Amino acid sequence: xxxxxxxxxxxxxxxxxxxxxxxxxxxxxxxxxxxxxxxxxxxxxxxxxxxxxxxxxxxxxxxxxxxxxxxxxxxxxxxxxxxxxxxxxxxxxxxxxxxxxxxxxxxxxxxxxxxxxxxxxxxxxxxxxxxxxxxxxxxxxxxxxxxxxxx
Amino acid sequence: xxxxxxxxxxxxxxxxxxxxxxxxxxxxxxxxxxxxxxxxxxxxxxxxxxxxxxxxxxxxxxxxxxxxxxxxxxxxxxxxxxxxxxxxxxxxxxxxxxxxxxxxxxxxxxxxxxxxxxxxxxxxxxxxxxxxxxxxxxxxxxxxxxxxxxxxxxxxxxxxxxxxxxxxxxxxxxxxxxxxxxxxxxxxxxxxxxxxxxxxxxxxxxxxxxxxxxxxxxxxxxxxxxxxxxxxxxxxxxxxxxxxxxxxxxxxxxxxxxxxxxxxxxxxxxxxxxxxxxxxxxxxxxxxxxxxxxxxxxxxxxxxxxxxxxxxxxxxxxxxxxxxxxxxxxxxxxxxxxxxxxxxxxxxxxxxxxxxxxxxxxxxxxxxxxxxxxxxxxxxxxxxxxxxxxxxxx
Numbered sequence: 394x395x396x397x398x399x400x401x402x403x404x405x406x407x408x409x410x411x412x413x414x415x416x417x418x419x420x421x422x423x424x425x426x427x428x429x430x431x432x433x434x435x436x437x438x439x440x441x442x443x444x445x446x447x448x449x450x451x452x453x454x455x456x457x458x459x460x461x462x463x464x465x466x467x468x469x470x471x472x473x474x475x476x477x478x479x480x481x482x483x484x485x486x487x488x489x490x491x492x493x494x495x496x497x498x499x500x501x502x503x504x505x506x507x508x509x510x511x512x513x514x515x516x517x518x519x520x521x522x523x524x525x526x527x528x529x530x531x532x533x534x535x536x537x538x539x540x541x542x543x544x
Numbered sequence: 545x546x547x548x549x550x551x552x553x554x555x556x557x558x559x560x561x562x563x564x565x566x567x568x569x570x571x572x573x574x575x576x577x578x579x580x581x582x583x584x585x586x587x588x589x590x591x592x593x594x595x596x597x598x599x600x601x602x603x604x605x606x607x608x609x610x611x612x613x614x615x616x617x618x619x620x621x622x623x624x625x626x627x628x629x630x631x632x633x634x635x636x637x638x639x640x641x642x643x644x645x646x647x648x649x650x651x652x653x654x655x656x657x658x659x660x661x662x663x664x665x666x667x668x669x670x671x672x673x674x675x676x677x678x679x680x681x682x683x684x685x686x687x688x689x690x691x692x693x694x695x696x697x698x699x700x701x702x703x704x705x706x707x708x709x710x711x712x713x714x715x716x717x718x719x720x721x722x723x724x725x726x727x728x729x730x731x732x733x734x735x736x737x738x739x740x741x742x743x744x745x746x747x748x749x750x751x752x753x754x755x756x757x758x759x760x761x762x763x764x765x766x767x768x769x770x771x772x773x774x775x776x777x778x779x780x781x782x783x784x785x786x787x788x789x790x791x792x793x794x795x796x797x798x799x800x801x802x803x804x805x806x807x808x809x810x811x812x813x814x815x816x817x818x819x820x821x822x823x824x825x826x827x828x829x830x831x832x833x834x835x836x837x838x839x840x841x842x843x844x845x846x847x848x849x850x851x852x853x854x855x856x857x858x859x860x861x862x863x864x865x866x867x868x869x870x871x872x873x874x875x876x877x878x879x880x881x882x883x884x885x886x887x888x889x890x891x892x893x894x895x896x897x898x899x900x901x902x903x904x905x906x907x908x909x910x911x912x913x914x915x916x917x918x919x920x921x922x923x924x925x926x927x928x929x930x931x932x933x934x935x936x937x938x
Contacts, residue, residue, distance in 0.1 A: 420637060427630040434626065438619040441938050448938070455934035462626075462930045470633055470923045472916075479566045487580035488587065495591030502592075503599040510602075 426469040433462045575917045579924050586928050589887065593880045593935060603774065604872035608937055610772055611877055612671050618937035621664050622929060628657035629926040632919040639912045647907035647915070654922065655899040658892055665889050669882075675859070676866055677874070679882040685866060686874035690766035692749060697868040698769070699742045705865075706734045730864065737858075740845040741765055744838070747829045760785065766870035768849045770857045783846050790839050797836055884932055891925045 437458045444451040468474040473484075566573055597605055608615060635650035672678075676685030687694040709731045713723045723731065745765045749758030760782035767779035832838055848854075854861035859869060871877070898918050905911055 420634075423630065423633050423637070427626070427633075430626045430630075431623065434619060434622050437622075437934060438615065441615050441619075441934075451938055452934070455938055456931075459930050459934050463927050466629065466923055466927050466930065470629055470926075471920055477567055479568065482566075483576045483580045484583065487583040491584045491587030491591060494584075494588050495595060498592060498595045499599075503595040505599055506601040507599075514601075 422469060426465050430462055430465055433458050433465075437462075569913055571913055571917055572920070575920055579920065582924060586887075589884055590928075590931055590935065593884060596876055596880060597935075600873045600876060606871050606874055606877050607773060610871055611677055611874065611881075612675050613881075613937055614668075614671075615937045617664060617668060618933050621661055622933045624657050624661045624664070625926045625929050628654045628661070629923050631657065632915075632922050635907065636912060636915045636919050639907045639915050640909055642909045644906050644908045647911075648903065651899055651903055651907065651915070655896060655903065658896045658899070658922075662889060662892055662896075665885065665892075669885075672878075676869060677878055679878045680875075684875070684878065685868050686878060687766075687868050687870050688872055688875060690762045690870040692746070692762075694868060694870055695742060695745055695749070695762060695765060698765070699738070699746070701867055702734055702738050702742060706731065706738065709734070730862075733862065736841075736845065740838070740841045741768065743832070744842050747833055751829055751833060764846070764849075768854070768858060769865075769867045770859050770869035770871070772871065780850070783850055787843055787846050787850075790843050793834075794836055794839050794843075797834070881936055884936065888925070888928055888932060891928070895922050895925055 437455050440451055440454050440458065444454065473480050568576075631650045631653040635647045635654065638644075638647035638650055673683070676683065678684040678686075687697065709723070709727055712727070713731070716723055722728075742765070745761040748761040752758050763775060763779050764782050764786065767775055771779070858865055859867055895918070898921065902911070902914060902918060905914075907915060
């Protein structure tokens with residue numbers, strides 16, 4: 394009942410060989426990757442602190458740092474850098490599908506407020522409070538006597 | 545198995561060799577197939593968040609500070625997850641090298657770190673809930689716009705709180721006791737807010753011929769309850785404008801006794817002057833706006849706000865108030881934040897379950913496959929957080 398590729402089915406020598414080819418340089422590599430990830434997290438936090446007043450710079454920069462971190466995790470921690478080409482079969486179609494989903498949202502949801510402006514909102518029709526019209530008849534637009542008092 | 549097949553079917557079948565579809569174990573293949581659906585799941589969620597956030601009306605997306613998001617906590621949690629990813633890598637390496645005890649301690653460390661992540665997440669959630677930031681009604685105190693509906697919500701809230709305190713007061717009075725000092729102070733503050741904040745704002749919004757005056761009053765009210773950094777300058781100048789206008793009005797009014805001096809103040813009635821019910825016919829909304837005593841009280845309230853009596857707003861300074869808050873795009877922010885972090889936290893929980901099941905086993909080279917699969921899943925969870933961190937915390 395042995396499955397050809399199960400780890401325990403392999404002989405010790407081929408196991409050692411597979412390990413070497415599988416996880417590259419071993420622990421040292423992982424330690425470097427871990428250090429790099431910590432450094433990048435610190436960079437991300439520093440970006441947030443230093444570019445606090447410039448969201449246009451802060452956000453893309455932090456996302457770029459995250460992309461590098463993700464690449465490190467995928468390549469080394471998830472061993473994809475040492476895997477054969479099956480990795481593309483399983484990851485690329487899924488990524489394309491999710492990108493398509495997002496692209497489909499943009500024309501409607503993403504652009505829903507592209508014609509908003511401060512001025513438009515200010516001049517938009519709005520509901521009035523309570524039934525103030527009862528006091529002053531149908532048009533409650535009595536000017537506020539700001540300077541000259543009525544009495 | 546294939547060897548016995550060879551023996552039974554003879555040399556004709558000897559050329560048939562087992563050829564796996566992919567050069568990886570079935571378990572790993574299944575996990576990668578699962579991960580590819582997870583990629584679609586989270587990329588869909590994250591992508592939708594990005595579309596919603598950058599499609600929101602310009603400048604409305606709340607800043608982290610507005611919704612009690614603390615970047616340092618997020619960064620610390622990122623560190624925790626990255627560290628746990630590293631320990632799970634160590635567990636796999638130790639298991640491959642047949643160091644079962646070391647592998648077990650590395651996996652235990654991963655389990656603990658995952659638990660720490662969830663505890664921190666729970667603390668963050670509770671901080672949001674404490675401030676009334678919920679994804680939806682009935683607990684949510686978020687309002688997207690400071691309009692008349694918002695002021696109506698504040699009014700309803702204050703009325704309900706007042707009724708509660710008043711009924712307590714009458715109940716205590718029937719037993720010849722009086723309301724505790726702190727409760728009486730609350731009752732007084734509610735009265736001031738009902739009269740000089742909400743009613744005044746409503747009247748200005750309805751009686752001013754210039755809609756900007758009403759907008760200003762509503763903005764002043766919203767900022768007094770829950771200040772947003774982006775609107776602070778506009779609110780300050782609106783307060784200054786109103787103080788200047790009211791001071792001029794007060795100076796120009798003839799020196800006669802205001803109606804406030806012979807009619808009980810509005811806040812001590814059960815009804816609203818704007819509706820006219822239960823109010824003497826001569827007291828119209830306009831009369832309230834022209835009442836020197838009311839103008840003076842309003843100026844005093846505005847001065848209190850300017851002097852920084854509630855530097856972080858009434859909701860922070862008087863946390864028992866829990867008034868509705870004006871946070872533009874706050875609803876959308878809360879929905880997306882809780883959805884994304886909630887699904888991620890659920891995945892962390894599942895990972896912890898897997899680790900808990902694996903921990904009692906002897907983690908030698910025979911278990912390397914199991915550890916590799918569990919690790920792949922855990923790295924993916926880490927990966928998602930690596931993207932959630934800058935998106936949600938900045």
